[in-house]
Amino acid sequence: MPPATNLLSLISCFQSEFIAECFMRRAYLTGFTGSAGTAVVTKNKAALWTDGRYFLQAEKELSHDWTLMRSGSHGVPTTSEWLNDVLPSGCRVGIDPFLFSFDAAEELKDDISDKNHELVLIRDLNLVDEIWGESRPEPPKEQTRVHGIKYAGVDVPSKLSFVRSHLTENGCDAVVISLLDEVAWLLNMRGSDVPNSPVFYSYLIVENNTATLFVDNNKVSKDVLAHLEKAGVNLKPYEAILSNVERLAENGAKLWLDSSSINAAIAHVFRSSCDRYVKKRGKTDRQIGKESSSDKPTTRSSGIQNGTLNALYKASPVTLAKAVKNDAEIEGMKSSHLRDAAALAEFWCWLEGEIDKSVSLTEVQVAEKLLEFRQKQDGFTDTSFDTISGYGANGAIIHYRPTPQSCSFVKSDNLFLLDSGAQYIDGTTDITRTVHFGEPSPRQKECFTRVLQGHIALDQAVFPERTPGFVLDVLARSSLWKIGLDYRHGTGHGVGAALNVHEGPQSISYRYGNLTALQKGMIVSNEPGYYEDNSFGIRIENLLLVKEVNLPNSFGGVSYLGFEKLTFVPIQSKLMSLSLLSPSEINWINEYHEEVWEKVSPLLNGHSRDWLWKNTRPL
């Protein structure tokens, strides 16, 4: 799956890429079902912002009551510019502070203050829910489960110790973890509250001697409860998070908050509670006529003018730890990728057969059949994102999602792009293959081959430690650049181990902002592409594990890193223009296919095995 064009906009609802139905308030209110968008309603106007991926869809789905704001297009204002324009000076603008990160809320507050508007955090009710009323779907009540140590590799007490050592190092007393995948990773738990991601709605507060999970009690089975008790984790109701943050403020605790992910409600409750606490303490101190002298926690909070001083705004200590996979996680990723590869071999064998028999299949039917093959595999739990099944021109829509009402048939006179992934108990997969069931044009072959050359160049890269991903991005593009082609998405994103299919902090992108170094144990996708509007789309995607490579030299005394493939599914050789490929590229393809055969054939039999044999022969 291509890296999110703008991860922030994707996570604007609950700071998660995927959300439960009861939280799909924008879709309910506006009718627009795309994954990224912001709705703004004033007393007499209503406007919806979305990005280039969704302009067409939004045009179809929005009623005439809504103005579509095409973000990024020339002359289109941002939400705050628009508010500053349409509202008379000095208005009050309300948001649900649980749906905005602290950073996003602060930015909005700043921006609208230009016209003296005030940002109001409406904490006690959600205006859309008031309208939705009884017909609003129930919040998910799925059971959580323990993510066994066999897959997690490290037990919860060790992970909590790790977090606590970071607390100590940073002079903090507690951290609030609000990213759902961070809670799941830290507690070795998984859930089913959200499609595609095995997470559950919750918060976690880790203090030096305690840890508290805020979650709906009904989601916690006896097994899970025992697992949490053993790790010294207390349970509290999901709704109790704010009162507990208040308590931390009152105790003078210094709190670690990741301002890019923590919601504005929590950050503001902490800040205002600190203010109240300081005022009260000041009064008490004066009343009893003494200076603050006790060592703790007074020392820490003395001198506080407002809560900001008692909070450390810093990236969560969990983000990097979760990205660097341990041996058990790597083992699970490898194993689940082989089962996934077997399902894909069966699927491609089946699909080729159907096309040969001239059976009419839609993009949606094809995706459903793929799901069937995956469901048969051990440990399958879910898809890892909505399958991008795009035939012909649909393949050129980077985040295309076919619907039964409007999708195309998959035929044999154009390219078919299939980007899909699965959640298994032990791993998460994400793979794209592009195929042609008939005769590809020379143009399609040239474009495919250049995308493949980029894929191979990145796959083979070796680089010194401390290299950020963006340094390698050019390797995936330079073959396309040589004929004036390019693609408008990043080349690689991080992937969780039995967790989110899009995971930070690393990435491989043409944007230079992300300075996170690629590190041994990280997983990234390798997915260059090329998209010819209204014609066809090409993408070739494997997941890669960053590993240390053993080299004859080690200049500068540093480690050198490279990639190990996790994905083992044939790449269609019919689409390769052999005259463009160098001997070393041909070698790469042959070696890859040999490895595919060796690793995946033991999991197959009959036609699928024959199909794999045929599709892994040397060029």
Added chain:
Amino acid sequence: MPPATNLLSLISCFQSEFIAECFMRRAYLTGFTGSAGTAVVTKNKAALWTDGRYFLQAEKELSHDWTLMRSGSHGVPTTSEWLNDVLPSGCRVGIDPFLFSFDAAEELKDDISDKNHELVLIRDLNLVDEIWGESRPEPPKEQTRVHGIKYAGVDVPSKLSFVRSHLTENGCDAVVISLLDEVAWLLNMRGSDVPNSPVFYSYLIVENNTATLFVDNNKVSKDVLAHLEKAGVNLKPYEAILSNVERLAENGAKLWLDSSSINAAIAHVFRSSCDRYVKKRGKTDRQIGKESSSDKPTTRSSGIQNGTLNALYKASPVTLAKAVKNDAEIEGMKSSHLRDAAALAEFWCWLEGEIDKSVSLTEVQVAEKLLEFRQKQDGFTDTSFDTISGYGANGAIIHYRPTPQSCSFVKSDNLFLLDSGAQYIDGTTDITRTVHFGEPSPRQKECFTRVLQGHIALDQAVFPERTPGFVLDVLARSSLWKIGLDYRHGTGHGVGAALNVHEGPQSISYRYGNLTALQKGMIVSNEPGYYEDNSFGIRIENLLLVKEVNLPNSFGGVSYLGFEKLTFVPIQSKLMSLSLLSPSEINWINEYHEEVWEKVSPLLNGHSRDWLWKNTRPL
């Protein structure tokens, strides 16, 4: 010549890489002659800071009175950290403000204010000159010359108009140009005040209707005077710069200063004059009982608290214009590179002959002979930097400079690295070749071949406009990285047209800080290398012109850029390991050598022509 490790430190004297002897005060005072260093003297201590390139040299050259500070080594303080450490609180630290950029002086001032030290700008005398006395060399009195329109391409009035349009756009009344190459470029003049760079000591003030060159009158011949008069440029003595900056302040002019290059003396005079002027005006206004109302210049200076408000600190408008070469400059660069190539062919032919005859030659003698061959070429004026002639282990010292007293003989049992360049009337060259006169080891061949592969990959790069140079740097390194090797310098620097051999703003480097896009008409070096300490050094350097490439596609509607080679000198095929090279790399080498033969053979005859023929045969 490799990109400067730290351009700022190289230009700390007079903001120029090369300086006249009379300004080599640090060398006079300390004995250390390296190109980068800072001397600090207190009442009872004396210390000299230099970087890794010069540790050995400094150890040899410094007397025991001096403490050597190895910049960048573990635990070594910066100059200001040291001052804060050794001086009692509240001292006065003096600098010559003509030798510090405004930025550097401000940074120093800030840093030492931690211990309440005051930075004192000693404007009226230089303490070292006081000691140097009568034996100080005379300032250079070389004549300047007109850089003909045939080479400059654009006349001075057009260049001044360009600067003035930038003044207007930025609401400024004047700009002070203090970088010597910017003055030379803007006025189509050249000089000989400084070794290796055809510049002359001067300042230029461009105002909306006038332009004034501050230069020693003796340097201006009748021709030059007529040239300047025709362009409407006035002459004033070099020393008059400060009083003229004062005058600008008094007139309320808004002044454009490039704070990274303008010296602290000028910036401070402007600031203090503005302060004085505002105070005086305030008084006068009150005395005559009126508000400021006249349109100009009062409007601009009303509200000024101090001079900072009336200055625009921004990169000089000349920097980018100078980097993007016009057709005449490109023509001159191409033509001078062919003559330079002819000189090099003659030189290599001669050197091979001498080695064959077992003549003993030192690195210095070889460099001197190369100079002789170049001097015979039309339009030769100077070297463009001190030749780096490094045999064996000396080749591993990146900025090696052999001296007659200590240099090695050039023999046939190790690699010989020769990095050199020339100034011609129409262009500037910079080329490195590495050769072996005997039998290279397999190790040397592998390293050389991988450096060459990096050179070829960068040479062949095609990339969309707006790509900064650092994006391409990985192309030059990835072949070395594959066996765990690397080099500790950037891959490319900008080069002036008959100007400085190191020129900004573009670069190709592993450092991500320089976001300047490579643009059509810019010139960069392509010089990957590999250095095995105490053993040998390899570098292969050509200069490249950035040009638009004609491609079958233009994705995103943008231009695609690539490189055109300017340097045409054979690369020694004996050092290439053919089994490592791909067919397309072999093709590149053969095509390059064919082009070398076609372009350079007409300029040669006899043995040199034979040598060129032999050394340009296909692999």
